[in-house]
Amino acid sequence: DTEVTQTPKHLVMGMTNKKSLKCEQHMGHRAMYWYKQKAKKPPELMFVYSYEKLSINESVPSRFSPECPNSSLLNLHLHALQPEDSALYLCASSQAGVYTDTQYFGPGTRLTVL
Amino acid sequence: KNQVEQSPQSLIILEGKNCTLQCNYTVSPFSNLRWYKQDTGRGPVSLTIMTFSENTKSNGRYTATLDADTKQSSLHITASQLSDSASYICVVSARSGGGADGLTFGKGTHLIIQP
Numbered sequence: 697d698t699e700v701t702q703t704p705k706h707l708v709m710g711m712t713n714k715k716s717l718k719c720e721q722h723m724g725h726r727a728m729y730w731y732k733q734k735a736k737k738p739p740e741l742m743f744v745y746s747y748e749k750l751s752i753n754e755s756v757p758s759r760f761s762p763e764c765p766n767s768s769l770l771n772l773h774l775h776a777l778q779p780e781d782s783a784l785y786l787c788a789s790s791q792a793g794v795y796t797d798t799q800y801f802g803p804g805t806r807l808t809v810l
Numbered sequence: 811k812n813q814v815e816q817s818p819q820s821l822i823i824l825e826g827k828n829c830t831l832q833c834n835y836t837v838s839p840f841s842n843l844r845w846y847k848q849d850t851g852r853g854p855v856s857l858t859i860m861t862f863s864e865n866t867k868s869n870g871r872y873t874a875t876l877d878a879d880t881k882q883s884s885l886h887i888t889a890s891q892l893s894d895s896a897s898y899i900c901v902v903s904a905r906s907g908g909g910a911d912g913l914t915f916g917k918g919t920h921l922i923i924q925p
Contacts, residue, residue: 739854786854798844
């Protein structure tokens with residue numbers, strides 16, 4: 697299995713809602729990432745987990761809360777988002793090296809905040 | 811500050827033609843350079859990854875080159891197909907890593923193949 701899967705594909709939520717994005721990989725990768733991508737812009741790194749521990753948090757607002765329950769799963773909990781948080785949220789994984797190994801991306805979750 | 815510049819910003823070519831996309835970077839210390847293809851609304855897909863000692867790497871009709879002295883890379887697409895229409899993103903890693911500066915994304919080249 698060489699896929700990174702993400703659910704849901706699309707999500708519409710209000711500013712008071714609580715929702716979660718899920719990401720899963722079964723390649724045995726030990727580094728997992730969350731990115732945010734606005735239209736016609738490159739992905740922006742949000743969080744990096746290495747061996748299930750949060751290793752990088754790029755000053756992301758606390759309304760985004762990552763969680764790595766095990767080596768195959770990565771969640772992103774969303775609460776009290778703003779309309780400007782609407783974007784494509786990408787999950788990626790790599791074998792081990794955070795910056796040395798190829799990252800495999802999931803298809804993304806298209807998030808719309810009303 | 812680490813930077814990756816890609817050109818052209820967008821490109822339209824006819825099906826069957828070849829094209830070359832450029833990537834210039836100022837990332838130090840250099841670790842590796844990757845080219846990704848991203849279809850609209852989908853996640854990027856890795857095409858090639860090259861380290862300092864590699865000059866050329868091919869993946870089917872895609873050939874990437876790297877000149878570490880001039881800090882330039884190119885992605886050549888041969889005999890383009892309609893399915894090549896996508897954004898092509900150049901990503902450069904810094905050896906020491908650490909924070910967002912460890913991985914620098916270019917803004918991408920938007921390629922359109924016309925029949």
